[in-house]
Amino acid sequence: MPPDDAVLGLLRDLVAIDSVNPSLVPGAAGELAIARRVAEEMRAIGLEVHVAEVAPGRPNVVGVLLGASAGRALMLCGHTDTVGVAGMHRPFEPDVRDGRLYGRGSQDMKGGIASMLSAARRVVDGGGLRAGRLIVAAVVDEEHSSRGAEALARSWRADAAVVTEPTGLDVAVAHKGFQWVAVETRGRAAHGSRPQEGRDAILRMGRVLSRLEALEHSLRTGVTHALLGPASLHASLIHGGQELSSYPDRAWLELERRTLPGEPATAAVNEVDRILADLRALDPEFEADRQAMLARDAYEIDPGSALPADVVDIARRAGCRAAIVGMSFWTDAAILGAAGIPTVIFGPGGAGLHSTEEYVLLDDVERCTQTLVALAHRTTSAA
Numbered sequence: 001m002p003p004d005d006a007v008l009g010l011l012r013d014l015v016a017i018d019s020v021n022p023s024l025v026p027g028a029a030g031e032l033a034i035a036r037r038v039a040e041e042m043r044a045i046g047l048e049v050h051v052a053e054v055a056p057g058r059p060n061v062v063g064v065l066l067g068a069s070a071g072r073a074l075m076l077c078g079h080t081d082t083v084g085v086a087g088m089h090r091p092f093e094p095d096v097r098d099g100r101l102y103g104r105g106s107q108d109m110k111g112g113i114a115s116m117l118s119a120a121r122r123v124v125d126g127g128g129l130r131a132g133r134l135i136v137a138a139v140v141d142e143e144h145s146s147r148g149a150e151a152l153a154r155s156w157r158a159d160a161a162v163v164t165e166p167t168g169l170d171v172a173v174a175h176k177g178f179q180w181v182a183v184e185t186r187g188r189a190a191h192g193s194r195p196q197e198g199r200d201a202i203l204r205m206g207r208v209l210s211r212l213e214a215l216e217h218s219l220r221t222g223v224t225h226a227l228l229g230p231a232s233l234h235a236s237l238i239h240g241g242q243e244l245s246s247y248p249d250r251a252w253l254e255l256e257r258r259t260l261p262g263e264p265a266t267a268a269v270n271e272v273d274r275i276l277a278d279l280r281a282l283d284p285e286f287e288a289d290r291q292a293m294l295a296r297d298a299y300e301i302d303p304g305s306a307l308p309a310d311v312v313d314i315a316r317r318a319g320c321r322a323a324i325v326g327m328s329f330w331t332d333a334a335i336l337g338a339a340g341i342p343t344v345i346f347g348p349g350g351a352g353l354h355s356t357e358e359y360v361l362l363d364d365v366e367r368c369t370q371t372l373v374a375l376a377h378r379t380t381s382a383a
């Protein structure tokens with residue numbers, strides 16, 4: 001069943017607003033205009049609205065619906081920022097065709113935001129909540145460093161949360177984490193004709209790379225998570241050297257390690273440290289350092305616990321497949337989970353995540369909305 005005009009109109013509005021993350025794309029619009037539209041929608045619904053600036057011109061917006069009596073709190077959380085639009089034709093002109101809505105952010109994740117807000121509207125239209133409260137949070141900066149979700153987790157509590165990232169209406173209970181590490185090898189600059197004076201930093205980085213390749217192989221053939229598969233790593237960026245006729249004095253590598261739930265926050269740094277120590281032991285002239293960069297934990301919730309079981313049950317009644325799955329990408333669920341809020345990821349599907357043609361399935365937006373309405377009633381009235 002397609003969504004009604006209110007849902008579709010809201011989704012169109014959200015996709016039409018440029019909210020490219022300015023930390024990803026310098027000078028980009030950011031989340032201010034979309035935050036205003038979200039706040040306006042929340043006020044129209046009758047939610048109590050809290051706007052909190054996370055960075056200059058980049059506010060989180062939180063809307064609260066109070067039930068008639070005390071009870072449990074359900075949080076619905078989505079990010080308002082999107083990735084860039086390079087190569088797209090009309091990224092901010094939502095186009096409805098064949099049951100899909102096209103445009104940047106339609107799937108990731110304005111479809112999910114439209115579902116959250118529409119669910120709140122339907123709860124109010126249906127007479128409100130008997131107990132507890134519904135918290136609808138639209139946060140900034142997920143596509144860069146999730147400062148929005150971090151700020152949210154510092155000031156809001158809930159008994160359960162749904163992050164409405166695109167899962168194709170499956171119920172995601174786990175995703176990987178990531179850790180970024182930079183490695184620098186040092187040599188000695190010299191004229192290319194003077195090997196007795198030069199020391200080649202790039203060839204020394206080659207030693208690091210071959211160790212990383214062996215590590216990558218052992219990760220992929222090692223421990224496997226039932227929903228997420230094995231951990232992995234890749235060398236993302238590399239540079240070094242000055243010009244063709246000189247020995248390079250420095251080479252720089254940045255790598256990404258994708259982690260499984262339960263791996264330590266320092267897994268990648270520890271692995272790099274072991275590699276560098278090994279290489280130093282083999283060659284006292286080998287000089288290198290590493291630097292830990294951004295790291296984010298993996299996430300996992302027991303699929304047999306109350307929240308995933310409720311979402312599966314309700315979503316199946318709404319006609320969703322609602323399989324228990326793991327997601328390949330990182331989400332704000334890890335931040336909410338780390339703050340002690342049991343969280344699942346459940347949102348409308350589509351295609352073209354971060355690519356030049358992105359769409360969300362309109363039937364999915366409707367089924368997601370229906371599921372969130374029923375979940376709000378069940379979670380908030382549970383003893």
Ligand SMILES: [Zn+2]
Nearest residue numbers: 108109142165
């Ligand atoms: Zn997303």
